[in-house]
Amino acid sequence: MDFTISPRVEDFRARIARFVANDILPVEARPEAWDAHGNIAHDWMAPLREKARDEGLWCLQLKSETGGQGLGRVGMAVCYEEMNRSIFGPVIFNSAAPDDGNMMVLEQAGTPEQKERWLDPIVRGDVRSSFVMTEPHPGGGSDPGMMATTATKKGDKYVIRGHKWFITGAADADHFILLARTSDDPRRGLTAFLHHRDDPGWRIDRRIPIMGPEEHGGHCELIYEDMELPADRIIMGEGMGLKITQMRLGTARLTHCMRWLGLAKRCTEIAQDYAANRHGFGIRLSDRESIQIKMGDLAMEIEVGRLLVMKAAWALDQGSFAKKEVSMAKIHVANLLHKAADVAIQINGARGYSKDTVLEWIYRYARQARLVDGADEVHQMVLNRHLGEEGRDFWRWNVGDI
Incomplete structure (x- = not known):
């Protein structure tokens, strides 16, 4: 591989470096800009996000037609490293987990209708999102094959039952990508669903206390009790989880x-x-x-x-x-x-x-x-x-x- 970067990537890197130095680090240094969980408070975050968007430093990881700059993974490596000179940096540029990964997978795998409904609001910064996979013992953790949460087909809907935990960002999220078991097939047994905070049949049981600072929305324990989702909430098709x-x-x-x-x-x-x-x-x-x-x-x-x-x-x-x-x-x-x-x-x-x-x-x-x-x-x-x-x-x- 060639270790030189393009002038375009260098331009983004340099502008991000200036933004972090001039706009984010001074806010990080102010105790009143921190929330109770060790992250930037929302009222301090909002104007910085707006300025980053105005300066064309928003969602650099996404394609231009999605609302990003199409930097590719190499360009992301250069720019993400520069963003996180400040502990507040990534969220300001809409490049923080879990939204970052959720946006990229929806961009790649979502239908046009799913992108309009579920991806675009995250790209705009109107909502936050969460990826719901990890379960307590004996369910799935690093091994998704142990997934215990089930999605049972009932007519034209799926009924979700299960228990998830350490779900990053759940307390602040509106859009969720949920993994559940639809069959016992070792390779095609899991399915990915989209659901909204307002969908009935689930709840946040608790925000799990942790030793370190938290992302916005914390790390939560979720309970699904007969949540019903239509088939159009499935990403890529049944069994593609x-x-x-x-x-x-x-x-x-x-x-x-x-x-x-x-x-x-x-x-x-x-x-x-x-x-x-x-x-x-x-x-x-x-x-x-x-x-x-x-x-x-x-x-x-x-x-x-x-x-x-x-x-x-x-x-x-x-x-x-x-x-x-x-x-x-x-x-x-x-x-x-x-x-x-x-x-x-x-x-x-x-x-x-x-x-x-x-x-x-x-x-x-x-x-x-x-x-x-x-x-x-x-x-x-x-x-x-x-x-x-x-x-x-x-x-x-x-x-x-x-």
């Missing part, structure tokens, strides 16, 4: 990594600034070899992460499912984010542990990175499976025509 999860989660895992790289770089930025200005025992922290080793190692690990993410993004743009590449990026960058926050806190000392910087926020947030969209161990098993199937070809180079 596993395909929908594969379409959505592959890219979604990588977009997490893109954003996490931005946070990791922010950690180094805070650490560098403090080390350059803090003196002790007659010497600046930044002049100590121990600090230089920590910072040099962190810089290298971030660059390794960027290369893994960019390779996976490039492979996706070439039409590959990029399963190996995405899994490698997910494992490395998730662990990198935790390491970057830990190192930066250690360098900042008590200041890093306090709320005077965003390091403690990133540290608490980073622990979930090794769990969301597949735990480290799941992705390691995926890589081992590929290694067993491919042998030495696991590391093969793709050969071009010329």
Whole structure:
């Protein structure tokens, strides 16, 4: 792959960098701009989103006909990393999870009627959305084949019964993509449905308290009790739910990594600034070899992460499912984010542990990175499976025509 980016992508990156520096970081620094769950408050978020839309920095990940800029996965990698210099960044540009992944899967798989009703309002920023898949034991988690929520056909409708949990954004969402079992077929047994907050037959049982800060709408436990949905709420057709999860989660895992790289770089930025200005025992922290080793190692690990993410993004743009590449990026960058926050806190000392910087926020947030969209161990098993199937070809180079 060619590691140069187009002038168009660089233009978006530079404009995003200026927007984050000039408009978002000053808001992040204001305690009154935070909500009770550790995110930007809605009344502070709205004007920033409007300005991002006016400046053409909105939904860059989508096609132009959908309301985006059609940057492709490589362009997204460049821009998402820049957005998440601020912890508030992605949501301002309408590129935050779970809306990000939901919009991309609806753009790819929805009918024209479904796009008009379910996708367009998310693109406009009028509503938020949620992806309803994970279940408590003994239901489906990392293994969707264990899905216990059922959708039973009754005439021209489907009756949904089940229990879901850790559903990101559910408390603030109006549009939901729901996975349920319609048969016992191992490959065609799951179906994806669309439903609205106002549809009867379901409820949010609780907003689950977590150790870290939350996305808007939290992580919720949902109960479905005989919800009835018409057949036109199905995405791609009955039995295509596993395909929908594969379409959505592959890219979604990588977009997490893109954003996490931005946070990791922010950690180094805070650490560098403090080390350059803090003196002790007659010497600046930044002049100590121990600090230089920590910072040099962190810089290298971030660059390794960027290369893994960019390779996976490039492979996706070439039409590959990029399963190996995405899994490698997910494992490395998730662990990198935790390491970057830990190192930066250690360098900042008590200041890093306090709320005077965003390091403690990133540290608490980073622990979930090794769990969301597949735990480290799941992705390691995926890589081992590929290694067993491919042998030495696991590391093969793709050969071009010329």
